[in-house]
Amino acid sequence: MLAAVDTFDSTACNVGKKLVGTLTLGIIGNTPVNANARISEAIARFHERDESVRLSVLVRSPGELEEMLLAGRIQMAIGYFWHRVPSLNYAEIFTEEQFAYCSRAHPLYASAGRIDAAQAAEHVWAWRSYPLPEAAALTPCDIGAVADNMEAIAMLVLSGKHLGYLLEHFAATYVKDVLSRR
Secondary structure (H helix, E strand, O other), X not given: OHHHHHHHHHHOEEEOOEEEXXXXXXXXXXXXXXXXXXXXXXXXXXXXXXXXXXXXXXXXXXXXXXHHHHHOOOOEEEOOOOOOOOOOOOOOOOOOOEEEEEXXXXXXXXXXXXXXXXXXXOOEEEEEOOOOHHHOOOOOOEEEEEEOOHHHHHHHHHOOOOEEEEEHHHHHHHHOOOEEEO
């Protein structure tokens, strides 16, 4: 975050040796709770400085965040970025795991946990509009839907007609009642 502040410093007005202006931060949706806590701590430390900065926070997909960074519409982004754009600097600040899920209404529900990748690939999937490392070993035969956010994938999985990758912490609220992890 402090590296982005340095960039922001060069574009903000310097009045009385204070940063002034707006620092725009883009984040992905459904960031893990522990990562949100660390981001919140960094924001608190930033505000302890003697600055006059208004913070603006946007929630977007990874692709949109990179486009906004490149266009100069945001100064910093926090999220999952599979591809690396050479003109941007990347730093790992958290990791998250995604697993394949199906709903109780899906034919694989009764066998969940005992299905291999080849069996799962034969079913219809709700796929991300951006690459996931967890999905690298799986090539679905039928991608029936594409979405760029967790809520949309969950909705498709909950329909009982799609398998899909969800963040473990996000899916936890559904697992007890309607989802099963592959």
